[in-house]
Amino acid sequence: MERSNSSDNHPQSTEPLTIENHKVLVATDIALFTIKDGIFQVLLIKRGVPPFLDFWALPGGLIRMDIGERGEEPEEAALRELKEETGLAKDLGYLEQLGTYGSPNRDPREQRVISIAYFGIGPTLEDPEGGSDASHATFVPVEKAISDQLDLAFDHRLILTDAIKRARAKLEYSTIATQFCTQEFTISELRRVYEIIWDTELDPGNFQKKVLSSPGFIMDLGRNADSSQTGGRPAKLYSAGTETLLNSPIRR
Amino acid sequence: MERSNSSDNHPQSTEPLTIENHKVLVATDIALFTIKDGIFQVLLIKRGVPPFLDFWALPGGLIRMDIGERGEEPEEAALRELKEETGLAKDLGYLEQLGTYGSPNRDPREQRVISIAYFGIGPTLEDPEGGSDASHATFVPVEKAISDQLDLAFDHRLILTDAIKRARAKLEYSTIATQFCTQEFTISELRRVYEIIWDTELDPGNFQKKVLSSPGFIMDLGRNADSSQTGGRPAKLYSAGTETLLNSPIRR
DNA sequence: GTAGATTATAGTAATTTATACAATAACAAA
DNA sequence: TTTGTTATTGTATAAATTACTATAATCTAC
Numbered sequence: 126m127e128r129s130n131s132s133d134n135h136p137q138s139t140e141p142l143t144i145e146n147h148k149v150l151v152a153t154d155i156a157l158f159t160i161k162d163g164i165f166q167v168l169l170i171k172r173g174v175p176p177f178l179d180f181w182a183l184p185g186g187l188i189r190m191d192i193g194e195r196g197e198e199p200e201e202a203a204l205r206e207l208k209e210e211t212g213l214a215k216d217l218g219y220l221e222q223l224g225t226y227g228s229p230n231r232d233p234r235e236q237r238v239i240s241i242a243y244f245g246i247g248p249t250l251e252d253p254e255g256g257s258d259a260s261h262a263t264f265v266p267v268e269k270a271i272s273d274q275l276d277l278a279f280d281h282r283l284i285l286t287d288a289i290k291r292a293r294a295k296l297e298y299s300t301i302a303t304q305f306c307t308q309e310f311t312i313s314e315l316r317r318v319y320e321i322i323w324d325t326e327l328d329p330g331n332f333q334k335k336v337l338s339s340p341g342f343i344m345d346l347g348r349n350a351d352s353s354q355t356g357g358r359p360a361k362l363y364s365a366g367t368e369t370l371l372n373s374p375i376r377r
Numbered sequence: 378m379e380r381s382n383s384s385d386n387h388p389q390s391t392e393p394l395t396i397e398n399h400k401v402l403v404a405t406d407i408a409l410f411t412i413k414d415g416i417f418q419v420l421l422i423k424r425g426v427p428p429f430l431d432f433w434a435l436p437g438g439l440i441r442m443d444i445g446e447r448g449e450e451p452e453e454a455a456l457r458e459l460k461e462e463t464g465l466a467k468d469l470g471y472l473e474q475l476g477t478y479g480s481p482n483r484d485p486r487e488q489r490v491i492s493i494a495y496f497g498i499g500p501t502l503e504d505p506e507g508g509s510d511a512s513h514a515t516f517v518p519v520e521k522a523i524s525d526q527l528d529l530a531f532d533h534r535l536i537l538t539d540a541i542k543r544a545r546a547k548l549e550y551s552t553i554a555t556q557f558c559t560q561e562f563t564i565s566e567l568r569r570v571y572e573i574i575w576d577t578e579l580d581p582g583n584f585q586k587k588v589l590s591s592p593g594f595i596m597d598l599g600r601n602a603d604s605s606q607t608g609g610r611p612a613k614l615y616s617a618g619t620e621t622l623l624n625s626p627i628r629r
Numbered sequence: 630g631t632a633g634a635t636t637a638t639a640g641t642a643a644t645t646t647a648t649a650c651a652a653t654a655a656c657a658a659a
Numbered sequence: 660t661t662t663g664t665t666a667t668t669g670t671a672t673a674a675a676t677t678a679c680t681a682t683a684a685t686c687t688a689c
Contacts, residue, residue, distance in 0.1 A: 144488065147442045148400035151479070151491060188479075190399045195481035195489055225477040225493050227403070227440075229447035236396065237447055239403060241477050313666075331648065333667065349655095357665025358655040376647080565637075583677065585638065601684095609636025610684035628676085 150238040153203035154185030154281065156223065156288035157213075157245040159264060160305050165322050166264040167285060168247075169275075170210050176233050177278030181270070183285065184210045184262065185240065199241045207245075211262040218304035219246040223288055231280045242284045244291050246304040296322055297374045300342050303365035311350050311360035312336055315343070325377055335375060341368025402490040405455035406437030406533065408475065408540035409497040411516060412557045417544075417574050418516040419537060420499075421527075422462050428485050429530030433522070435537065436462045436514065437492065451493045459497075463514040470556035471498040475540055483532045494536045496543050498556040548574055549626045552594050555617035563602050563612035564588055567595070577629055587627060593620025 157168040169181045186206035190196035197205070200220065207213055220243055227239035267289055269275060271282055295301050296319055303310070305318045316332045319325075336342055343363040352359035409420040421433045438458035442448035449457070452472065459465055472495055479491035519541055521527060523534055547553050548571055555562070557570045568584045571577075588594055595615040604611035 142441075142443050144402070145400075147402060147439055147448075148397075148488075149403055149440070149442070149448070150396070150399060151401055151403070187399055188401070189394075190401070190489070191394050193481060196399075196401070198481065199477070199479040199491070222476050224474050225451070227451040227493065229445060229450065236400075237442070239451070241479065311666085328649075329665085330650085330667070330669090335647090352656055352665075355665070356657060356663075358667075360666055373646085563637085580678075581636085582638070582640090582679085587676090604636075604685055607636070608634075608686050610638075610686095612637055625675085 150236050151188045151199070152185055152238050152240040153188060153199055153206065153243065154183040154240050154284060155203050155207050155220075155243045155245050156183055156285055157207065157217070157247055158267070158288070158292055158305075159247045159249055160318060160321055161249050161264050163317075163321060164266045165268075167267050167270050167288075168211060168213075169263065169265050169270060169277075171261040172278055177276075180276045180278040181265070181281075182278040183242075183281050185242075186210070187238075200243065203241070203243045213247070215247070217245050217247050219301055220244070223284070223291060226280055226284060228280070240279075240284075242288070244288045246292075246301060248305070248307055293322060297371075297376070299370050300339075300366065300368055302375075303343065306365075309346060309350075309362045309364055311362060312343070313360055315363075319375065323377055327377075332375075339368075339371050339373070341366040342371065402488050403440045403451070404437055404490050404492040405440060405451055405458060405495065406435040406492050406536060407455050407459050407472075407495045407497050408435055408537055409459065409469070409499055410519070410540075410544055410557075411499045411501055412570060412573055413501050413516050415569070415573060416518045417520075419519050419522050419540075420463060420465075421515065421517050421522060421529075423513040424530055429528075432528045432530040433517070433533075434530040435494075435533050437494075438462070439490075452495065455493070455495045465499070467499070469497050469499050471553055472496070475536070475543060478532055478536055480532070492531075492536075494540070496540045498544075498553060500557070500559055545574060549623075549628070551622055552591075552618065552620055554627075555595065558617075561598060561602075561614045561616055563614060564595070565612055567615075571627065575629055579629075584627075591620075591623050591625070593618040594623065 155168075159166055159168070168184060170184050172178055172180050172182050184207045185203060186209075188197050188199055188202040192201075192205075200222075204217070204220070223242040223244040225239060225241045229237060231240070232238040265275070267285075270277070271285055271289070277285065292301075302315055302318045302322075305322075306314055312333050313329065315336065316327055316329060319332075320327055344366050346362040346364055348362045349359040350362050407420075411418055411420070420436060422436050424430055424432050424434050436459045437455065438461075440449050440451055440454040444453075444457075452474075456469070456472070475494040475496040477491060477493045481489060483492070484490040517527070519537070522529070523537055523541070529537065544553075554567055554570045554574075557574075558566055564585050565581065567588065568579055568581060571584075572579055596618050598614040598616055600614045601611040602614050
């Protein structure tokens, strides 16, 4: 229940607080994943301003109240900041809310800031370049990003860890793997998405049968891929199907 | 990325905004489920103040900044409001974040309010009673709660619909069903949780085997339930196990 | 006490699904 | 044309699921 009168008793405080005192800043952050050079990677920016100057961070920023009648939609703010900070031009293949991170001490500055985090997937993109207030934006292998090698700002290591878990879990019971592929792809390319993100090997024949028996997962384009680079029998080309959830999961 | 200087250009506004202008109110809401009288139910309160006076709503309220050093943890705020509004004394069996609802027009009042929604499960509780600012709190069958019979405040029908989906999905691959049971329960009681929430019938023998072959799902207490009320062979008593996720899902 | 009803639990055969691996197909390059 | 490579199909086995049967342990009615 939400109310604008805060006239009730405040046992741990003697000063009466106005409604204004309960307001907080709301930011968004995106963990945007891709597969580049055969490696599962996440988009990070290098911070150019304090706090956490020169630390790496997920792209994001404050929801602005001067856009639209009553401020931005959170998802809209996340996409705007992503484009401002990374110069990313294309639309994302996938975006969903990951969760909200709101611990009182997650931001060291005076003002309390909570963040609505998003989980996104882009197809292999041109290497983005730093925009407005990011001195650098680049894809980083996820293993490196959560390792000790890299200093991540705020609670972004926690957010990123959660996002990686989400990605690995969603591969199993949803069709999001197709979002890591180009618009036209072969079943082998789709299989390699699973192999890279799960760090495992899958049997090509069994994977083929499983994917083809999942209605709405992929659509046969009736054409073959060019095999002059890869060698071997040319593979059929497919595009992403219409279903978002799999009726029976892909197993590791 | 989060920053406290908002010195960048604002294309859709001429007035420069201070950081204070970007702050918003943050509320929490809980969809708290239980099984009562053999029916899947959710805890609702009847609002006693505008807006949405006399509408039904999920328990919740603003995160307070005058509790703790830098204000409350969101989850802490959700539990505090739940207890204030419904008089609920016991601890919950389960609570997780559902998602954040932040559309600019979700609250009709002047101040923009976003809400972090939670999904919770309580064992069959004594009927709660209205507390501080709730004129009435009661469990309502979920089908009735999302039907046209009931007027729900704000976007609480959307939140509740999402929460019900989450409950139905989580039964399949997690052990949360045990949270709908009393501390000691029989396998039949556990099966009835699935049957009630999924509105389906499950084969008792097959369910038994499935549950017993899922490591960490339930723990045998070595005692039998009293069968004088139910008739038939007395069932073994179990308590919730230590695992939270099932390796192989319970199917409908 | 016994018969019948009721519920729990165990067992079993048929079916379906998954897995491991072999066979064939379609190309490129030598 | 032969060889190498990858894609795709097939197949035998293993495992899991499903539908159903059998047995066990209690209660109630007589």
